[in-house]
Amino acid sequence: MAAAPRRRAIPDAAVARLPVYHRCLLDLQAEGRTTVSSEQLAEMAGVNAAKVRKDLSHFGSYGTRGVGYEVDQLIIDLRRELGLEHDWPCVIVGAGNLGSALASFNGFRERGFTVVGILDVDPAKVGRRIGGLVVRHQDDLDELVAAEGVAIGIVAVPPAAAQEAADRLVAAGVTSILNFAPTVLDVPAGVHVRDVDLAVELQILAFHEERRPDGRNRRVVERVRS
Amino acid sequence: MAAAPRRRAIPDAAVARLPVYHRCLLDLQAEGRTTVSSEQLAEMAGVNAAKVRKDLSHFGSYGTRGVGYEVDQLIIDLRRELGLEHDWPCVIVGAGNLGSALASFNGFRERGFTVVGILDVDPAKVGRRIGGLVVRHQDDLDELVAAEGVAIGIVAVPPAAAQEAADRLVAAGVTSILNFAPTVLDVPAGVHVRDVDLAVELQILAFHEERRPDGRNRRVVERVRS
DNA sequence: AGCTGTGAATGACTTCACAGCA
DNA sequence: TGCTGTGAAGTCATTCACAGCT
Numbered sequence: 001m002a003a004a005p006r007r008r009a010i011p012d013a014a015v016a017r018l019p020v021y022h023r024c025l026l027d028l029q030a031e032g033r034t035t036v037s038s039e040q041l042a043e044m045a046g047v048n049a050a051k052v053r054k055d056l057s058h059f060g061s062y063g064t065r066g067v068g069y070e071v072d073q074l075i076i077d078l079r080r081e082l083g084l085e086h087d088w089p090c091v092i093v094g095a096g097n098l099g100s101a102l103a104s105f106n107g108f109r110e111r112g113f114t115v116v117g118i119l120d121v122d123p124a125k126v127g128r129r130i131g132g133l134v135v136r137h138q139d140d141l142d143e144l145v146a147a148e149g150v151a152i153g154i155v156a157v158p159p160a161a162a163q164e165a166a167d168r169l170v171a172a173g174v175t176s177i178l179n180f181a182p183t184v185l186d187v188p189a190g191v192h193v194r195d196v197d198l199a200v201e202l203q204i205l206a207f208h209e210e211r212r213p214d215g216r217n218r219r220v221v222e223r224v225r226s
Numbered sequence: 227m228a229a230a231p232r233r234r235a236i237p238d239a240a241v242a243r244l245p246v247y248h249r250c251l252l253d254l255q256a257e258g259r260t261t262v263s264s265e266q267l268a269e270m271a272g273v274n275a276a277k278v279r280k281d282l283s284h285f286g287s288y289g290t291r292g293v294g295y296e297v298d299q300l301i302i303d304l305r306r307e308l309g310l311e312h313d314w315p316c317v318i319v320g321a322g323n324l325g326s327a328l329a330s331f332n333g334f335r336e337r338g339f340t341v342v343g344i345l346d347v348d349p350a351k352v353g354r355r356i357g358g359l360v361v362r363h364q365d366d367l368d369e370l371v372a373a374e375g376v377a378i379g380i381v382a383v384p385p386a387a388a389q390e391a392a393d394r395l396v397a398a399g400v401t402s403i404l405n406f407a408p409t410v411l412d413v414p415a416g417v418h419v420r421d422v423d424l425a426v427e428l429q430i431l432a433f434h435e436e437r438r439p440d441g442r443n444r445r446v447v448e449r450v451r452s
Numbered sequence: 453a454g455c456t457g458t459g460a461a462t463g464a465c466t467t468c469a470c471a472g473c474a
Numbered sequence: 475t476g477c478t479g480t481g482a483a484g485t486c487a488t489t490c491a492c493a494g495c496t
Binding site for chain 2: 015016018019020022023024044045046081082083084088090097098100101102104105107108110111112113131151152175176177178182184190192194196197198199200201202203204205206207208209210211212
């Protein structure tokens, strides 16, 4: 967490929801819908209507009172806000199970992120083909980042190697890191890190599972507001 | 200030950090450390000391003033709070790239989550071996969940199939779902869902990348000390 | 009439700061 | 003395509620 002085125009919590709205709008567009109300969008995104309006108002107002938001226009605006007008080249460090899966994951390319390289230190892995890419040695990182203008790196190595991988990415010029290793990375201020610890997600579920009101019984459903 | 005895004893935000503390404590234990101060633990976890103390105080106080927390004891307490005293059997629905990677991912088992089955609807995938498991047909879900006492399901199917997969999991008796599909799942109240949308994570990074103070010219990595 | 945009109210989470114990 | 535990203050996020546009 770099504590840099910044004017945070849009709250972090709102930023995290914009991609979800974007996703929902694409679905609406695919269905041929031309407008959508905050209430409908909220329903789709699993949040409430006031939040949708407030979130969207953070980058100017685009809705029409009495009607709602124009789907096409809102997609354009969100794309611009999210920096999705151009593709983002990414590199993956670590060609194990997870790195390999990420490299062949279609969900990235579909949404504007192209994996331009996957690297590993293990000579046994270098040279393998994964999802249209050949695994390169981690020493090629500098060259690759420079050649492709990579700004985003994905760390998919074992915990013990994660800091080293991050250091290399930063040295190569990468300024945003998506970290799958269960480690707190130490990076220079100005470098963004997002952690995705898959086991932590399960642990949070287990926490709630362990203390559900009905103990170990099956569900006694009570109404919860959505 | 516990005037209203709510069901929510521990704030969500704190719960999300407990697994991280747990992870750090295991590292400390491995190094042979017997005690740790809130400040040291905070440093490792990437948060601040007051937060650590407050978080830990939510389930009773275990620290010794003037000394800190006893590592072994705190691990035990966290394990209990997080429901990690027993293993959690999980099933994965979807044997594509992501599902396969998750099935062979060591990080789960190491932290108390055992993948007891991976299922798919595609006959071409059924029967394949993945990380010590044989892919089963999705129709076997009920049987598997009942036989193994599965409470946690992992959805790793394409978006169009996600709701169906979730419905099946819920029908089979699963009460917590980790959803990797970029879709808002509709589940009965009482069923917990956590979403992990990998592309959204990248989009959030892209958002910040797009509006970094130094504009689009990257590689002007200013060296700021951390 | 319907729906957005937004100040104001509420609520949640974080940080401060210090009393109190080992 | 050193460090925890915790009220109180502060910050940030969510929700309400309604004025105001179409």
